[in-house]
Amino acid sequence: MRLFLYLACFGKVVINMKKITKAVIPAAGLGTRVLPASKAVPKEMLNIVDKPAIQYLVEEAAASGITDILIITNRGKGIIEDHFDYAFELETGLKGKAGKEKYYEAVRSVADLANIYYIRQKETKGLGHAILAAEAFMAGEPFAVLYGDDIIISEDPVTAQLCRAFEKFGKMAVGVNECSREAIKKYCSLDVTPLEGRVMNCHKIIEKPTESEIMSLYAILGRNVLTSEIFDLIRATPVSEKGGEVYLTDALSNLAEHDKLTAVDFTGNRYDMGDKLGIMQANCEVALNHPEIGTDFKDYIIKLAESVK
8 A cells, every 4th residue: 555665776766656546536516607507417417529527537537547436526416426327228228229339338338437436525615625535535545636627638648647747756746737827816826847848846836826926827727646645734724715615735735845746737638617618618629529520510610610700
């Protein structure tokens, strides 16, 4: 269960990290920004073309070597559990029927992506509070965090990019990209210096910075790789005066100030599924590359663009 094995190799110390096989997906948010769509349907179940948003997260985790996923939910989100379960009646109606094979495989494969577990966050007290609910499940092992609002489409899964950084440098990792000055005020700002390639050392983090507090335009956008050390830091983190929540970034900033955190400038296209514009961008861009409708949708978009000039 411990993480580190040190080996002498040509005068260097090589860190052999335990492979990350667990992940948590916090999906207990209320979806206020996309009401009324999220009144009866969890925002994590809003579709991107032909799959709900949360399926993209589970697929990314599985493609990154994750085998066990804990989804943090709350009341009214049992539909998420149904989606990743077998659907006997539906599968029976599709199996063996001419022309329905691909639909059967699509439905069946969803339940086989990973071992998926659930726990309810009984009070909505922020991301840090949600992560703390995963402590027993992680059992001291390192784990990935995939934020429920953030869908990232990439040939190289972003979770895998962070896992490689964690395994190489032996530090917890956050996924970052550059934002505009206005956008970064909604997220957080990082003080970073180059380490290697797209990986940087992170020295400080400020949640929802004011104009004078912005240190760089790099913000954490939807992915972390953490160890069990984070749980004690979250417990020691006071409720923020800014939003009345326990901010995970406050605990991460503590790590950064002690040289225990890297920031990975990940490759991939991120979409905010808690935002109306983000949902539309995700649907349009995924549709353009969809094997069934991509060509026809591209023709439609071109005609539509011409009509609104």
